[in-house]
Amino acid sequence: MAEKQIGTWAVKVGLAQMLKGGVIMDVTNAEQAKIAEDAGACAVMALERVPADIRREGGVARMADPTKISEIMEAVSIPVMAKARIGHFVEAQVLEALGVDYIDESEVLTPADEENHINKNDFNVPFVCGCRNLGEALRRIGEGAAMIRTKGEAGTGDIVEAVRHARAVFGEIRRIQNMRPEELMHVAKELGAPYELLKETAELGRLPVVNFAAGGIATPADAALMMQLGVDGVFVGSGIFKSADPAPRAKAIVEATTHFNDPDIIARVSRGLGIPMAGLAVKQIPEKELLAVRGW
Amino acid sequence: MLKRIGVDAVEIRKAEQLAGLDGLIMPGGESTTFAKLAVEFKLLEPLRAFCKSGKPVWGTCAGMIFLAKDIGRAQPTLELMDVKVKRNAFGRQVDSFEIDLDIPALNAIENGSGKPAPFHAIFIRAPLIESVGKGVEVLAKLDDGTIIAARQGNLLATSFHPELTRDVRMHRYFLGLAK
Numbered sequence: 001m002a003e004k005q006i007g008t009w010a011v012k013v014g015l016a017q018m019l020k021g022g023v024i025m026d027v028t029n030a031e032q033a034k035i036a037e038d039a040g041a042c043a044v045m046a047l048e049r050v051p052a053d054i055r056r057e058g059g060v061a062r063m064a065d066p067t068k069i070s071e072i073m074e075a076v077s078i079p080v081m082a083k084a085r086i087g088h089f090v091e092a093q094v095l096e097a098l099g100v101d102y103i104d105e106s107e108v109l110t111p112a113d114e115e116n117h118i119n120k121n122d123f124n125v126p127f128v129c130g131c132r133n134l135g136e137a138l139r140r141i142g143e144g145a146a147m148i149r150t151k152g153e154a155g156t157g158d159i160v161e162a163v164r165h166a167r168a169v170f171g172e173i174r175r176i177q178n179m180r181p182e183e184l185m186h187v188a189k190e191l192g193a194p195y196e197l198l199k200e201t202a203e204l205g206r207l208p209v210v211n212f213a214a215g216g217i218a219t220p221a222d223a224a225l226m227m228q229l230g231v232d233g234v235f236v237g238s239g240i241f242k243s244a245d246p247a248p249r250a251k252a253i254v255e256a257t258t259h260f261n262d263p264d265i266i267a268r269v270s271r272g273l274g275i276p277m278a279g280l281a282v283k284q285i286p287e288k289e290l291l292a293v294r295g296w
Numbered sequence: 297m298l299k300r301i302g303v304d305a306v307e308i309r310k311a312e313q314l315a316g317l318d319g320l321i322m323p324g325g326e327s328t329t330f331a332k333l334a335v336e337f338k339l340l341e342p343l344r345a346f347c348k349s350g351k352p353v354w355g356t357c358a359g360m361i362f363l364a365k366d367i368g369r370a371q372p373t374l375e376l377m378d379v380k381v382k383r384n385a386f387g388r389q390v391d392s393f394e395i396d397l398d399i400p401a402l403n404a405i406e407n408g409s410g411k412p413a414p415f416h417a418i419f420i421r422a423p424l425i426e427s428v429g430k431g432v433e434v435l436a437k438l439d440d441g442t443i444i445a446a447r448q449g450n451l452l453a454t455s456f457h458p459e460l461t462r463d464v465r466m467h468r469y470f471l472g473l474a475k
Contacts, residue, residue, distance in 0.1 A: 014460050
C-alpha cells in the first residue's frame with residue numbers, strides 16, 4: 001500500500017466540505033464551547049474576545065492565549081478553529097503547533113501586515129479567509145485558503161454588510177459565467193484575481209472552495225437569509241454569546257441553517273429566544289473603525 | 297457523483313422525504329450535529345425503518361458513525377450495524393490524510409483500464425472500525441490492520457469519502473447492493 005499523504009489540498013478543502021450546511025460559533029472559553037457543541041455547532045472558533053468586545057474595548061487584537069485554545073480543544077470533540085492576524089505567519093505557525101483544525105486569517109484582529117497575507121500553502125493546517133468581493137476571494141484562494149467566508153461587519157449584529165458581500169460575490173460569479181473566454185483576462189485584471197481561478201469559477205458557477213457567510217448574523221432568520229442567498233454555511237460571532245440566552249439561540253440558529261428553505265420551521269425555532277445582541281448599525285460606525293476594509 | 301453514473305439524487309432533511317427512495321447515502325459531516333438534528337426533527341425511527349426495508353444505505357465517515365451499534369460514547373445513533381466505531385480515531389485535522397487502498401470487492405467493477413487498480417481514499421478527521429460482529433464483512437483495511445470499510449447486508453460503511461474523489465467504483469458497488 002502507498003504512503004499516507006497529509007496536509008494536501010484535498011484534505012484541506014475536504015474538511016470544509018464536511019462543515020457545509022452548518023454553523024461555526026465564536027467561543028471564548030471551554031464552557032461556551034460546550035454550549036456551542038451541545039447546540040449542534042459543526043465547529044467552534046476559539047478567540048480571546050468576541051468581535052463586539054474587540055470593537056468596544058479597542059486596542060490591538062491578537063491571537064488568543066494558547067492555554068485558552070488548548071482548553072477549548074479539550075472541552076469539545078468537534079473541529080476547533082482559531083484566528084491569526086492578517087499576515088502574521090508566526091501566529092499561524094503557533095496555531096498549527098497547537099493542533100487547531102482550521103486557521104482563520106481574520107480582519108477582526110489587528111492586521112500585522114498591510115500588504116501581504118500569509119502564504120497558506122506553506123502549512124499543513126487549512127485556512128479560511130474573509131472577502132468582500134470575488135477578486136478578494138480568489139486572491140485568498142490563490143494564496144492557499146481552502147475555505148472562504150464573506151466578511152460582513154463583525155461585532156455589529158447588523159446583517160447588511162454580510163448581505164452586501166454575499167451579493168457582490170454571487171453577482172460577479174453570475175456576470176463571468178456569461179462571458180466569452182477571451183473576456184475573462186480583462187476581468188481578471190479588473191478584479192485583481194488570478195486568471196486560472198477566475199476561469200475555474202466561471203466554469204463551476206461557484207467558488208472552487210466552500211463559502212460561508214460571517215459578520216452580523218444575530219437571529220435564525222439572519223442565518224437562513226444568508227443560506228437562501230447561496231452561501232454554504234454561517235459563522236456566528238457575537239450574535240450568540242452577546243444575546244440574553246445563548247443556548248436556545250445557538251440551537252435555533254443551527255436548526256434554521258439546516259432548514260433554511262422552510263419558513264414554518266424558522267418561525268417555530270425563532271419563538272421566545274429572548275433578547276438578541278443589542279447591536280450597532282453599520283451606518284453609524286465611523287469609517288476608520290470598520291473591520292471589513294482590512295485585507296488586501 | 298451519482299448523476300455521473302446515471303442516478304437521480306435528492307437531499308433529504310425531513311422524514312417524509314424518505315418515501316419513494318431506492319437507497320440512501322448518509323454523507324460526511326459532524327456526527328454530533330447529525331445526531332442532534334436527527335433527534336430534534338424525529339428522524340431516528342423513520343431512518344431505522346428505511347434501513348430495515350432492505351434498501352441499500354451507505355454511511356461515509358459521520359454516516360458510518362451514525363449507522364454503528366456502538367461508538368463508545370453517549371451520542372444517539374441508528375444502532376443498526378454490528379460494529380464498534382471510534383470517532384476522530386486518527387487525530388485532528390493536521391493528521392487527515394490521503395492514501396491508495398486495495399479494496400478486493402471493487403476489483404470486479406469496471407474502472408476504465410480493464411484491470412484492478414487501487415482506490416484513492418481521503419480521510420478527514422476520520423473514524424475507524426475497532427471490531428465487527430458476526431454477519432459483517434470487512435471490505436478494506438489499512439496496512440496496520442485498521443478496518444476502514446465494512447458491509448452488513450444492505451448496510452455499507454466507509455471511514456473515507458469516495459464522494460470527494462473522481463472514482464465511481466465505490467458508488468457502483470453501493471448500487472449493486474440494491475439487487
